[in-house]
Amino acid sequence: MRHKGIILSLLLFAFAENLMAQTEPVRVESPMVTEKDFAWYVKQKEAWKAQTLKEPKNEAAWLNYYNAARNMNWYQQEFNQQEDSTARQVVREMEAVIPESYIFNFCAYREAVEDKDYGDANKYAEAALAKLPSEMQLIDYDNWVRYLAMQGDDTRMRSLAKRYFDSGIYSENLLRYNYNELQGMEKGGICIVDGDVVVIPKWLIQEGMGMHKDKIIVCASFLSVKAYREWLFSKLGIQLPVLKEATCAEADELNERTLLQAIIDKYESKVYFSSAIAGKIYEPWEHNLYNEGLLLKYSRKPYDNIAVKRRNVEERYMMEYLLVPFRPDWITGQRLTANYAVVLMDLLAYYHTHDKQRYEWLMKLLVSGVTNTSLSEEHKQIILDVLATN
Numbered sequence: 001m002r003h004k005g006i007i008l009s010l011l012l013f014a015f016a017e018n019l020m021a022q023t024e025p026v027r028v029e030s031p032m033v034t035e036k037d038f039a040w041y042v043k044q045k046e047a048w049k050a051q052t053l054k055e056p057k058n059e060a061a062w063l064n065y066y067n068a069a070r071n072m073n074w075y076q077q078e079f080n081q082q083e084d085s086t087a088r089q090v091v092r093e094m095e096a097v098i099p100e101s102y103i104f105n106f107c108a109y110r111e112a113v114e115d116k117d118y119g120d121a122n123k124y125a126e127a128a129l130a131k132l133p134s135e136m137q138l139i140d141y142d143n144w145v146r147y148l149a150m151q152g153d154d155t156r157m158r159s160l161a162k163r164y165f166d167s168g169i170y171s172e173n174l175l176r177y178n179y180n181e182l183q184g185m186e187k188g189g190i191c192i193v194d195g196d197v198v199v200i201p202k203w204l205i206q207e208g209m210g211m212h213k214d215k216i217i218v219c220a221s222f223l224s225v226k227a228y229r230e231w232l233f234s235k236l237g238i239q240l241p242v243l244k245e246a247t248c249a250e251a252d253e254l255n256e257r258t259l260l261q262a263i264i265d266k267y268e269s270k271v272y273f274s275s276a277i278a279g280k281i282y283e284p285w286e287h288n289l290y291n292e293g294l295l296l297k298y299s300r301k302p303y304d305n306i307a308v309k310r311r312n313v314e315e316r317y318m319m320e321y322l323l324v325p326f327r328p329d330w331i332t333g334q335r336l337t338a339n340y341a342v343v344l345m346d347l348l349a350y351y352h353t354h355d356k357q358r359y360e361w362l363m364k365l366l367v368s369g370v371t372n373t374s375l376s377e378e379h380k381q382i383i384l385d386v387l388a389t390n
């Protein structure tokens with residue numbers, strides 16, 4: 001498999017090089033917003049590299065050069081190529097030209113987070129934060145809101161999250177989906193999440209809209225960061241448990257479970273897991289989790305969770321936005337709308353028997369949530385076929 005991956009990678013490089021001459025530099029956006037293939041990133045990397053040679057002090061050109069190289073790395077990792085990061089090479093080139101710039105420190109921070117041998121990530125982060133541009137892009141906001149949260153720097157994180165929300169650039173679909181997750185929780189609940197699309201928008205809702213501020217958002221992957229877990233456990237009023245030395249991924253995973261267990265031990269039925277996160281995060285507690293719609297609630301005692309799910313669908317969730325998309329949205333924002341069908345389809349059978357009008361209403365919403373996404377037609381049809389059987 002490794003040889004096939006490398007051959008495919010080389011073929012893509014060859015294809016890209018044939019078209020390099022007529023390639024114009026185009027802004028390289030986050031894959032959360034739009035998806036491109038490997039060859040496109042190769043071409044843009046070279047186009048933006050050429051631009052940096054023409055304008056060595058052009059920070060926007062350097063950022064696009066870096067983003068193209070970084071996105072190329074994802075494909076290289078998929079093919080298990082063991083080589084130095086292409087993005088890291090770009091940062092080294094950047095350091096020789098604009099070492100004091102915001103963009104250099106931004107990019108150096110991102111590389112240092114992934115490779116501690118590259119440098120002090122926090123040093124680069126603070127240097128960049130001291131030079132924040134007046135107009136920031138999605139990747140700027142995402143990166144620094146995430147960083148400040150990991151540091152337990154509540155004051156700066158909240159301020160930047162409000163600025164992010166006020167900018168109006170965040171995905172409306174993602175905000176609405178996360179709003180509905182929060183709507184399904186009881187007051188003072190703790191929501192365990194992971195991944196930017198179900199973490200950051202909740203902070204934006206809390207700080208930008210001033211809503212659901214009684215809920216505590218716990219990012220599972222951040223628990224490996226000492227500053228974050230100390231801040232979180234202080235906020236929760238829980239003594240930090242003894243952890244294993246973090247020498248490998250297995251130790252990190254065990255520590256994460258130990259920390260989540262400590263939260264569950266104290267708060268029990270106030271704890272929720274997002275259904276949009278990897279199942280391995282909540283797997284240890286699956287036998288005590290009850291689906292209430294978009295969230296899974298922890299409970300030691302069985303209860304009528306389907307009644308709660310119906311309440312959420314009928315009274316709390318705002319789902320009419322699934323019917324008509326009024327503006328283009330991010331790829332991730334579109335695809336997450338399909339999750340409504342996955343987690344709510346079991347209500348269709350109940351409504352078909354007890355409330356035909358509600359059945360027609362929910363079916364229309366779930367079908368729209370699938371058809372209005374950027375999923376492949378084959379993938380859409382699989383979900384629609386399952387819906388049709390309910």
